Amino acid sequence: MASRRSNSKENGTATEPIGSAPKNLIIPVLLLLLKEWNAHGYELMQKLVQFGLHSVDQGNFYRILRQLEKDEFVTSRWDTSSSGRPKRVYSITQAGEQYLDLWANSLGEYQKMLDRFFNMYRRMFIPATQNEKSEQSHN
Amino acid sequence: MASRRSNSKENGTATEPIGSAPKNLIIPVLLLLLKEWNAHGYELMQKLVQFGLHSVDQGNFYRILRQLEKDEFVTSRWDTSSSGRPKRVYSITQAGEQYLDLWANSLGEYQKMLDRFFNMYRRMFIPATQNEKSEQSHN
């Protein structure tokens, strides 16, 4: 769980170190994962990374989980069956599934905006009349 | 040190009022708009709304613009030609265009994650093999 971006901005709070995409997909992905399998935090965190959400902060991650529980979107119970430190195993609730649906709607809107963005963005490059920009982004 | 954080959060800052999509598309969209036409703030703000980014905070919006200028991603000059209060007309710089490209890459990654999210999300609804779930919610 590295993600060491030592970008020390002395003063002035620059616009942004790099075009950093919004990262609050954690909650919806978490809920979606819990809809498939019950799991404990550490496990979920690894799945988030596999999903593409590298750079999830461990501390905040567990806080999110506890907050979701407080809001009754998930429930947890301690699992002491296996060896090692006891694990808090989470399950999604009905309310949690509804919340996930809200998220899905919202993210759908966002997806449409992204599409509009890329349509505009690409429109600026299509002429391509022997422009030797040499920036061959192959997405 | 300003104690601007009322530490007494008995109430506990609920997970999120509603599935709110990340909203920091403002910067890339702004730069993209400026790549097409030079414009002043108020105008840009309206275009952002048309784009789908309703609920842009006016105060923060102008601050972002000034910060982008400080970072030399845009430049501005006062336009006093027309009547009314003078307008600060913005143009994108070379550095700004490069920054936009970085954003585009980053947002492309995000788009892929969103796609993965929706693939997973939909996978939970398609099977419908006479499962008496009968939850046919078509938002």
Place this chain on the structure above:
DNA sequence: AATAAATAGGTGTAAATTACAGATAAAGGT
């Protein structure tokens, strides 16, 4: 046996961002 590393779950708080509430100024409508 001691040490390290992986697993598992956290706390504290500085820094950054966003939300909310105005101020200011010129022009046009009623």
Place this chain on the structure above:
DNA sequence: ACCTTTATCTGTAATTTACACCTATTTATT
């Protein structure tokens, strides 16, 4: 005279994220 629209901008509360650090148990390495 007052209200609304256009236009730019400041102050700061509230919230979120980033970074640093802590505890505990088991397994692997020296």
